[in-house]
Amino acid sequence: MAAANFNTENRTYRQLLGNGLTYRIPRFQRDYSWGEEEWEDLWVDIQSTLPADGEPAHYMGYLVLQTDDNRIYEVIDGQQRLTTISLIVLASMRLLNRFADEGKAPDENRRRLDQLRATYVGYLDPVTLTTRNKLSLNRNNDSYYRDYLVTLADHLPQRGFPASTHAMRKAFEWFERRLREQVKNAGDPGMALAQFVETLSDKLFFTVITVADQLNAYKVFETLNARGVRLSATDLLKNYLFSVLARGDQAAHEMDELERRWEGMVGRLGGESFPDFLRMHWNSRKGFARQTELFKVIRNSVQTREVVFDLLREMDEDIDTYLALTQPDGSSWSLAWKQSAQELRMFSVRQPYPMLLAAKRNLSNADFGDLLRATVVIAFRYNVIGAQHTGEQERVYHAAAMRLHGREATTFEQVLDTLKQVYPGDDAFKTDFTEKSIKTTQSRNAKIVRYILCSLERQAGGIDFDADSPAYTIEHVLPQSPEAGWEAFNDRDLDLFVYRLANMVMLETGMNRAIGNQPYADKRPVLLRSNMLLTKRLAEENADWIPERLNARQKRLAALATSVWRIAQIA
Known part of the structure; x- marks a missing residue:
């Protein structure tokens, strides 16, 4: 990754928001999803920094941003944390506004309110002289955030909004109750609230990774995932497909359809990795792609609205087979097919999956069942007993998948002709088995x-x-x-x-x-x-x-x- 396209630094919340920069959650990024457990954890972390002898700072983890101009930043990862901290600041501001309305140091509290708004919430555009929010949320959450929370509305409506919006409203009200309790015994509660926000903004800090484009963002995701930091490459892949649809005349309708179908597939996969399914699907039909290359390959290949929906249709065609392979107990497959899929899972052998997806689409049921059983035998000889390197095996399975997809192989025997390369012969198998320890x-x-x-x-x-x-x-x-x-x-x-x-x-x-x-x-x-x-x-x-x-x-x-x-x- 070129150094010019990649920058890392630590920043406090004040350094992130206390300037003229703008942060946007991509329109189709996932909705707000934190609940009381996460709110409580964050609240406890903040409390630990408040005493004079408390923690000097609290680390909030990685924040991955993308920018083209160093003024407007898209939040690739970290939106739940940024949104929740913003809700805490807004809850503090609504309390300050209520204190002022109740006659509690009204002039001082309104000045504090204006200062907090200018620093953390919005700024005055010098051209239009209108206030612009420093943080914009996704399409499902932003209107409520902008129209009711940022405006500090006395009444927060509850009907006709998605569940994620209700979660955001509940978070706002949850923190408002905690803040009111926090300052109830203070001599000047408005000053105590302002001091709370100032302390929070100086002591919560992130490791900010800034990239220049989505490809670099994906590489960052891969690197952080390899180090055990859980990020969602699925969201990044989805956002790219949405960006393709956004160029067309039917953008709104098509993006709604993509959202519906995409979330349906993610929901069906459950605990299975969506990027893993997407790679298996891709390799069953296209050129071979490793997981680290998947985003780049898709970005280079899927560039029109028609191709986006072709990809969706083809994924729909393969998802049942993938789920039957990875979760055989819940499938409608025959007992023999389920047994074979269970054995592959027990061996932790997934290299044949692209070939098996292609086979399910193109072979008769009898031939597919024979191939599935043969795959188990190869996996046992090659992987379990032989413990041979999987790189060559993956190449052969992909070649078999391409022959099936291109209709060059239409029978079980024709596929076996390709698989002979990874079938250890009897002599080699006996030798491996004779020395095997498990x-x-x-x-x-x-x-x-x-x-x-x-x-x-x-x-x-x-x-x-x-x-x-x-x-x-x-x-x-x-x-x-x-x-x-x-x-x-x-x-x-x-x-x-x-x-x-x-x-x-x-x-x-x-x-x-x-x-x-x-x-x-x-x-x-x-x-x-x-x-x-x-x-x-x-x-x-x-x-x-x-x-x-x-x-x-x-x-x-x-x-x-x-x-x-x-x-x-x-x-």
Whole structure:
């Protein structure tokens, strides 16, 4: 990011608002959404700065601004905090106005009121001689803010406004009550209020990041998100699309339609990331884009009203498939399809999603189901057992998606022809499996181990049972915390062998509790009583449990696994 397009500095609230600069919330930025929990937190933070021996300052976090002329700034991130502080100042001003109307130092309080308005709320335009607000809100909130809150109206109307406007009004009234309580015992409450605002404006400070355009703003979002600061790239993407529509004759109608459809998709996605869905959708139809490049790619490709609505229509077409992949339990898919989607989620493998979106649009249901199952097998061989780098895999899946989208591949077998590149052959898979360890101290890994052991048990003995059932647990034959009786394994062997797949079996829960960390000679009779074929077979075939026997068992399991996770059309 060029230094000329990027500036960072710390500024207090006074330094931000106490000048001739103007701040605007983009018209279609999200609405005001803070509630009492956030108001209370901010109030407590402010209170901590008020005593003479209190905190010297309170940090309000990042504020991301965009400007073309260093006079008017669009608030890309930070609108909730800026709006709420403005409401506190306005609530102070309405109290000052009421004190003056009640005859409490009326001249002094009106002068204080005028000074606060000039400093923090609005200024006199030298050309038009009209007052301009220093802060303008979005399209749903600005009219109420401008017409009722900034004017310090005695009566704040409550009917016919969106929920976000009610939240803003409630915030204003909440802070007004706190402020009245704050100064009720002061000798001069007007002076106390003015002093409160002055202290607040000097002690609340932000790290202000100023950028020259939306592309740089998006890069800032990516950087801050990488550092754990939660910002909304979704809002930035939406704002760009709105800016495209704003150029047309039907802007108001079209922007309302975009708002409705966009918010509908965001609502349906729920906890899923909208940018992640958008990237998967994009990569299922267009050139490959990484998450960090997504905004730039969309900005370069979506530049007309027609293309904006094409994008919306196509996202609508893909969102059901994406949700079925990411939230299979709530989908209407068949049990087999849900199972495959759940396994991909368990593996944390998302690279196939663009291909699967394209496949759902272009393949028959039978071929899609076969491809979904084949994707699970590839993910297991390539990602779970092989732990291979995903960069090449992502490139191959994108190539498959493009073949599907372009109708170059119209059958399951034709897609498989592309996927052969990321399907580890039997020999490579057996080698990887023979040496595989999975540390079950992590819950996700434990779930995968249960899945593997149950799948192998089903293949070996035909017993089909729920891998998540509490009736069975993972038994580490060589215990995770061995006591006496395990001298065959030295300290180095313990780390090497405890989490090898051959050292783990499924065992009835009651039996597992009974044997604990006992030596193998004591465990063996219990293992022999298990209903699990592979568990019983381990005890039958091994009079003792030593590294050599463990290695031999894992080779046998590798051969069995090759028959479980395989694609017959490739093998």
